[in-house]
Structures are given as structure tokens and as C-alpha cells.
Amino acid sequence: MWEEKTVDYNLCDYKSLVKLLSPYGFNFSKSLGQNFIIDSSVCPTMVEMLGTDKNTGVLEIGPGVGVLTKELCKASGKVVSVELDERLYPVLEKTLRDYDNFELVKGDCMKLDLAEILKEKLSGFDTVKVCANLPYYITSPVIMNLLESRLPISEIEVMVQQEAAERLCAEIGTRAAGAVSVAVKYYGESEILFNVGRECFMPSPKVDSSVIKIRLYDEPEYTVKNEKKFFSLVKGIFAQRRKTLVNSLSNSVGMSKAEIQNALSKMGLEPTVRAENLTMEEIVALSDLLLK
Incomplete structure (x- = not known):
């Protein structure tokens, strides 16, 4: 149940985050790769480069406390966010109570029927895009699941470990390319948009990150027998x-x-x-x- 009274939570401020999360006994989970963005410029830049409007529906993977989600809601027609960590459900009810174009889907994006979710919740929009700040340990599986599912989406914009970004966006025929580079190229065109330093997160990871975009082909660029x-x-x-x-x-x-x-x-x-x-x-x- 959404609370009626509005509280403006500064989700990019360390003390505000601690105050928000402490009533729920929340501790950052290493197993879930949780690192929340505390640089206030990162999420607005991501949303601007994603390029959304009121005719755009967005599927977000892993909203965390909602720092990226809030920016997506401001710029998009509707945001559907899939979150695995049940400890964050009441937190998101607080931080996103002002946005009637937000809907939370509880569960694991790797196990849910994403095609059915898009059909049910975002089918009325001209364009559907995916946006996410992905935990490092599931970067490739999530991206490949999104691509292989052939969802009715036009773009995927994700923040990933910088090394992974270089691999995902590597030009085929260079030393940096690998099997995942070929897989991404099979479905669309990828590029690194900008880098994000480790100091922009809480807790701070040991590596830097990058935001990448994959523009999916309207028609298959390559055809193979199997x-x-x-x-x-x-x-x-x-x-x-x-x-x-x-x-x-x-x-x-x-x-x-x-x-x-x-x-x-x-x-x-x-x-x-x-x-x-x-x-x-x-x-x-x-x-x-x-x-x-």
C-alpha cells in the first residue's frame, strides 16, 4: 500500500541511504553483487542517452533503491522494474510512491517470462527499451537472455564492469573480441557510451564500470542454418x-x-x-x- 505523504529521499547521499535502509536491517549482499549509485550525475546521463519519451515503455532489471528508476519514470511513459531482492520491496514502495507510471515485478529476471511481462504491461507503447545497472556476476547471462529471447525491444542500455563492456562491444576480428562479442554482434550494434568510476558507488567495487548500448537490428543482419x-x-x-x-x-x-x-x-x-x-x-x- 502506497503511503500518501511524500518524502523526498536523496538516493545519492550516503547518510540518506543509511537512514532509508536501516529500519529494514538492510545489508549489502555480496552474493547479489549490490553496489548502489551515489553519483547524482550518472543516472540522468544514462536516461538522456537512452532517449525515452512518454511513448516509450522501459523494462528495468534490478532497480535497487530506485535511483535510476526515478529518472526513468520522469522521462518515460511507464517503467516496469524486475527486482529479485525482497528486502528492497518496501524500500521501493517508499522511494517511488510519487510515480504512478512505475510498476514493480517481484522475481528473478532469468526465471520470469519477460515476453509475457512486456505483453501484459508495456504492449501499448510505440517503443520498448531495457535499462539496467547490472551486478557484475550476471552481466553476460542477463544480456544473452534478453537477446536470445527476441523480445519486442529496440535497445538495451546497461551499466557493466568496464572489462566486460570492452568485451561486449569489441570489434569482431580484433584481439579484444570473444564469443560474447560475436553473440552481441549477431543481434545488434553495440557501443560504449561513457565510463563510471568505482567511487560513484556504495559500497565501492574494486573495478570501474561502463555504460553500453546495444541497438537491436530491425531485421536480421545475419542468417545461419542453426x-x-x-x-x-x-x-x-x-x-x-x-x-x-x-x-x-x-x-x-x-x-x-x-x-x-x-x-x-x-x-x-x-x-x-x-x-x-x-x-x-x-x-x-x-x-x-x-x-x-
């Missing part, structure tokens, strides 16, 4: 990065070296080529030759 087998092959391609592609694939996927060498030859590639030398187009072409 997506499941394609992604398994991609993992094999990058499984042993220091080895040649022939050795890496033969060891990880169990294909014969002769079969892999034959496919590379048809593509005009040397048998000594490594994963980091392949473009996205070459990876897709190689999969078509190897996957029956």
Missing part, C-alpha cells in the same frame, strides 16, 4: 585463443582437422588463421560450411 549449433561453434572458435582455429575447433567441438582446413581453404583463408583474425562475415560463412 542458431544453437552456430553459437556452440562460436564458443569452440574462441575456446583456445592462443591456438590456431584448426586446433581450437578440433579440440573443443570434435571436428576433424581435415574438415576444418577444407572449409578454410574454400574461404581463401590460411590453415594457420586464429579466431581473432576472423570477421563476423567469415565466422558466419565458416559455420555454414561446417554445420550440416
